[in-house]
Amino acid sequence: MAIESNHFRSYSTHPSGNVHATNMQAPDGDDDRSDTDSEITEVGEEEIPLYFTERDGRLFHSHGSSPYPLPVDTAEQDRINGQHEILRHFLLGIYVDRNAVREVLRGSPTRQRRALDLATGTGKWVLDLAAEFTHVKVYGLDIVPIATRHPPHNVFFEMQDINQTLRFHDGDIDLVHARSVSMAVRCYPDLVKEVARVLRPGGLFLACEWGRYPAMSEEVDVVTRLPCSCRFFNAVIDTLHRSHGITPVAQNLCRYISDSGRFDQIYSHRFAIPIGDWHENPVYQRLGLQYRSILELYADSMGVMMVQAGKSEAEVNELVRSYVDELYTVSGLVSHYYVVQARRV
Ligand SMILES: C[S@@+](CC[C@H](N)C(=O)[O-])C[C@H]1O[C@@H](n2cnc3c(N)ncnc32)[C@H](O)[C@@H]1O
Numbered sequence: 215m216a217i218e219s220n221h222f223r224s225y226s227t228h229p230s231g232n233v234h235a236t237n238m239q240a241p242d243g244d245d246d247r248s249d250t251d252s253e254i255t256e257v258g259e260e261e262i263p264l265y266f267t268e269r270d271g272r273l274f275h276s277h278g279s280s281p282y283p284l285p286v287d288t289a290e291q292d293r294i295n296g297q298h299e300i301l302r303h304f305l306l307g308i309y310v311d312r313n314a315v316r317e318v319l320r321g322s323p324t325r326q327r328r329a330l331d332l333a334t335g336t337g338k339w340v341l342d343l344a345a346e347f348t349h350v351k352v353y354g355l356d357i358v359p360i361a362t363r364h365p366p367h368n369v370f371f372e373m374q375d376i377n378q379t380l381r382f383h384d385g386d387i388d389l390v391h392a393r394s395v396s397m398a399v400r401c402y403p404d405l406v407k408e409v410a411r412v413l414r415p416g417g418l419f420l421a422c423e424w425g426r427y428p429a430m431s432e433e434v435d436v437v438t439r440l441p442c443s444c445r446f447f448n449a450v451i452d453t454l455h456r457s458h459g460i461t462p463v464a465q466n467l468c469r470y471i472s473d474s475g476r477f478d479q480i481y482s483h484r485f486a487i488p489i490g491d492w493h494e495n496p497v498y499q500r501l502g503l504q505y506r507s508i509l510e511l512y513a514d515s516m517g518v519m520m521v522q523a524g525k526s527e528a529e530v531n532e533l534v535r536s537y538v539d540e541l542y543t544v545s546g547l548v549s550h551y552y553v554v555q556a557r558r559v
Pocket residue numbers: 275280281282286294295298332333334335336355356357358374375376377392393394395397398399
């Protein structure tokens with residue numbers, strides 16, 4: 215894998231546990247402590263393969279302690295990139311509350327603005343934010359180096375386990391974004407505490423997760439209307455819990471954030487993203503078709519996870535096949551996407 219080394223910075227999460235270089239200079243020469251942390255090292259090209267491991271023909275992270283069970287290969291990258299594009303259309307951008315984000319990232323003569331994206335994946339959200347706010351330094355953290363090799367000047371992709379204390383100092387960050395991190399996180403309330411620590415008072419937390427239950431555009435009894443989707447998601451939820459200790463967080467985001475006592479002005483939004491071409495709006499029809507293909511990739515990845523957790527291949531193939539059949543045959547299907555915005559007190 216050819217990945218240019220000096221665009222990935224590691225903070226003590228290299229699979230070997232080694233920390234190679236110290237006193238790295240800030241990329242633009244400023245001596246701000248967030249960019250000159252002495253424990254940041256550059257990831258050498260020869261080290262990149264160590265971040266991955268191959269199983270059953272798919273590529274996974276090799277990180278010892280992340281519970282994240284899905285592959286991180288090209289198919290998964292296509293899935294998360296496709297999801298990002300679809301969300302951009304439905305949210306009319308990469309966040310919901312334009313005024314709040316602009317206000318929190320407004321240029322300041324006394325403070326370098328910083329935004330942080332947790333479990334950034336391919337880094338699409340980071341790149342979009344950095345293009346819109348060129349004066350903001352935008353950091354994307356992940357445990358695998360799958361983001362671009364050629365980031366713009368204000369983007370920094372770094373390897374760090376988000377279950378550990380983040381390398382940033384108290385109050386360093388103006389905006390934290392965490393999207394689809396539920397399977398990467400051992401304890402969401404602990405993550406909320408850490409987010410509160412790195413955010414400055416008045417800083418924003420944007421927490422976004424997909425619901426993991428089948429849903430329809432109208433209130434119906436999904437158990438009778440979508441039996442195969444229910445069976446598939448019950449098996450997914452059960453496997454995630456039993457084999458990886460992961461529980462669904464989407465519907466609890468508000469509570470976790472509120473219970474921390476560190477945030478106020480907590481607003482939540484739930485979007486219903488159509489699956490397939492049933493919607494009357496032609497734009498949503500097109501997006502719904504794209505989204506259905508993305509869910510097929512998701513079903514495959516979840517299938518791999520269930521086989522690795524000990525379910526028989528025949529059983530998993532049947533679960534996946536019947537779920538995907540339902541995606542093609544039932545009109546009115548949606549996925550729920552939850553967005554919570556909270557301000558650090
Ligand atoms: C479903 S993807 C979401 C990517 C991105 N946030 C998005 O919405 O496009 C989850 C990402 O979490 C990363 N990840 C898993 N465990 C992690 C951990 N402990 N610390 C940081 N990143 C992690 C994976 O490598 C993967 O890129």
